[in-house]
Amino acid sequence: MSDGTTLCQTCKDVAVSEFLPLGMQPACLFPENETQAENEPAWPLDLGFCPRCSLVQIMEPVSERILFSGDYHHLAGLTGGYRLHLRALADELAQLHAPHPGSEPRRHFAVEIGSNDGSLLDELAERDFTVLGIDPNGADSPGGSPVVREYFSSEVASQVLSDTRPADLVLALNTFAHVTNMHDFLDGVRSLMSDHGMFVSESHYLPDLLETLQYDFAYHEHSRYYSLTALQAAFEPHGLEVFRIDRIATHGGSVRVYAGFKGAHEVHESVAALRDDEDRLELTGGAVYQKFAARVQEHRERLRGLLDELTGDGSRVAAASSPARAVTLLNYCSLGPAEIDFISEISPRKIGRLSPGTHIPIVHQDRLCGPEQPEYALLLSWHIAEELISRLREEGFTGKFVVPLPEPRVIS
Template sequence: MGLAQAIRGCRACGCDRLLPVIDLGRTPLADRLASPDDPPGSDRTEPLELVMCGACALVQITVTVPPADLFGQGYPYHSSVSPALRAHFAAAAAAHLGRYRLDRHHRVVEIASNDGVMLRHFVARGIPALGIEPSPGPAAAARAAGVSTLDAYFDGALADRLAGDGWSADLVLAANVLAHVPDPVDFAAGIARLLRPGGHAVFEVPDLGDLVQGLAFDTIYHQHLCYFSLTSLEALLGRGGLRVVDVERLAIHGGSLRVHAAPAGTPGAAVAALRAMEQRQGAASPAFLAGFAERVARLRDRLRDLLARLAGEGARIAAYGAAAKATTLLAYCGIDRTTVDFVADLNARKWGLAMPGCRLPIVPPARLLEAMPSHVLLLAWNFADEILAQQAEYRRRGGRFILPLPEPRVIA
């Protein structure tokens, strides 16, 4: 494993005026699930502190864990496991196909293509498509699904090599990856050079405004290096030679932005409208984040009080969703096996492992009906509708869910 490196300046503009937002303490690495053979206390932790750049307003964490330590062998995240994500990416692919009128004469590249959940829709239409995915497990799953996939991390050097090999693209897709990139300007510049004349790039990124308003502090973890407003994103992409021409607000992942960009073009009405909204909110100002840490601390205390009260009344509590965000929530709130018995998850690759730090065992969802805990803490709250529907029988038998954010509450 490599050493985490503390940043000396903003990842986008280099400014050394980094304003503190929230310090979540030393936290286990998300998705580094523990094996039963791992000794207690051996889980790697790193500082998890969020800051805002005083120059370009990019919100970011202060350390960079080597990508191979986060996304290498054993990385368990497969997008196709979630029905909601499958539906989201199917709809996204259909929208891109229609908007950009793609056919067999075009080329599509997706960066961080995971198990090919989106690209397979282009492949099915006979459109030449290439996925770039550094995690061995998802990349192998994509190839098994018929999606050509290159095992690599994308950067400017790889962009130049792909272009030289004839893989310049009419459309570059980058969903939920820009936040993971240690050098986002090089990443954007590489995309700009990879595009054919008239080509476009489409990014999906976490929306800082939704994170702050929804107190979604658990979306802060070591894989997510940056958190974006349209204001900071336009500045970042501009440094890489890309211009935002359109933007959509999405509900996925608790609030995201889908940004369409190109080396040249005129921003549309949606861009102007969101810019104006962010200006009214002061999203590029430290004042926008003032009090966030205190609000999150109060939320933590309310959640712990709720769990303690339920346990004191004899409740048996489990959890659902061994997601990356769960690592942050469990660690920051100090939730462990003294309060929660296990974590159920739909991803069979996680069964038999344990959450890092607290070592809660990860089990199949069927365990909920077998054990019938009275309450289930919904760690994957961003997929609440999907999970609540899946667990209709557990709820019919009297089981209740605890939604932790933005205000802890129990629902039947």
């Protein structure tokens, strides 16, 4: 809007209220060298909430076509924990789609939007689903699950439907919060789905983000942060409703949301229960967000103070791994090569590059765990701290760990 007002992406006619400026932030693209680093674009990352539906959103979202261009690949199959998560999800979906006693068994059709490396589709194919992925950067999966390489939209949904039947299951894991045009996306989901079909999505859960101070989860690639309240408001105009919602541990607190056409599925008690919890938090009022913003500002000072204190005697700090969520934390706290010697990684896609915005060199994990190792390792993937600590100990790191969030602390 030219007058500086940002309207809610769901409600369309309600002005969003800004509560947290996180400064200029780059995309999660890792510069290959100094020249690329100097020309790296950045955009303001400011969060606001909608006083009607509680949707938290980036005030000025950057187009997904800019953000997900080039070499951006999350690669779902990369971590063992996430693969187990997908396997368990596939089991659950297979159970939900099991034939009723006495009825003819038939193959169910599942479409995954944002299918990434096809890990989940391969799992579903093994459980007798017919599968199709839609992902502009979709990789060929080991199981050979087919993929349409397009950004999902209502138009792409119609193209897909001209070649195939409506889907029993439409999936979107950590995708539905990223897309630029949410309403067009939901139109597409709606047209792709059979009358009794279900749309299963997983997204980060706003109340978890607020409670555990996960401002590092805010980055340009995530333009919205959902509560159940916000999801219900988004689905309603498309004739869809949430019929079940499960809280899951992914990314430090997420929800798995089951939606279908209104009245097509029995509504599970989890929906009313979670909605009651959210009403108590008053997510459409400003107080909860103002409190969060104050804690975030205080956190920056405390983390910088702790690192100053630790390095006061000449000790060195390096960071362990460079997840997308580290970009906001490092940039917001102004932590660069002066504070952090290097970031260790095992991904060949990142080694040899620089961290977005802060330009800390990314090197092989051997340097963190070898003979010249630093005294402290900052855990940027702090939401899986335990798993990382045991892995780095096994690799030979003998120093102490700094966990940045929710409270900056040192673990020996």
